[in-house]
Amino acid sequence: MRGELPPFVVVVVAAALLGGCRPSATSEASMITGGDIERGRSAIGKYGCAACHTIPGIHGANATVGPPLDRIAVRSYLAGHLTNSPGNMMKWIQHPQEVDPKNVMPNMGVTDEDARDIAAYLYTLR
Numbered sequence: 001m002r003g004e005l006p007p008f009v010v011v012v013v014a015a016a017l018l019g020g021c022r023p024s025a026t027s028e029a030s031m032i033t034g035g036d037i038e039r040g041r042s043a044i045g046k047y048g049c050a051a052c053h054t055i056p057g058i059h060g061a062n063a064t065v066g067p068p069l070d071r072i073a074v075r076s077y078l079a080g081h082l083t084n085s086p087g088n089m090m091k092w093i094q095h096p097q098e099v100d101p102k103n104v105m106p107n108m109g110v111t112d113e114d115a116r117d118i119a120a121y122l123y124t125l126r
């Protein structure tokens with residue numbers, strides 16, 4: 001029998017091979033932060049980050065008070081002060097005033113867990 005593989009088998013195998021070679025942006029974001037992307041999305045809404053930032057994928061987040069957070073995952077520095085790493089991202093989200101007392105982003109009392117989840121979401125933005 002010389003039949004060809006049904007197309008759906010080809011698609012499934014291709015997806016498995018691709019998935020095995022390189023983690024997707026989302027799985028990588030939760031891996032490097034240990035956070036939960038979907039919980040991060042709702043925490044961003046809860047803390048009102050959208051009052052100041054344009055954030056892709058967050059409904060209504062199109063403010064221009066602070067810098068837009070698109071492609072934040074691939075930037076070299078955060079807020080011009082910190083090298084961009086998961087630890088520094090959480091530090092900035094929780095204590096922006098400690099990092100730079102002259103900047104206007106307020107300390108919003110973000111919990112450790114929420115900061116981790118928010119960082120996971122932000123690292124999907126590449």
Ligand code: HEC
Pocket residue numbers: 044047048049050051052053065066067068069072077078079080092093100103104105106108110118122
């Ligand atoms: C009152 C306005 C305001 C709110 C609310 C706010 N931010 Fe900011 N944010 C800023 C400003 C202004 C900056 C730029 C600070 C700087 O560069 O010195 C900033 C910078 C940042 C950066 C670094 C951006 C870059 O381009 O390097 C991140 C990440 C960030 N904010 C995330 C958040 C998150 C997450 C929340 C919600 C928990 C939030 N912000 C809430 C005003 C705000």
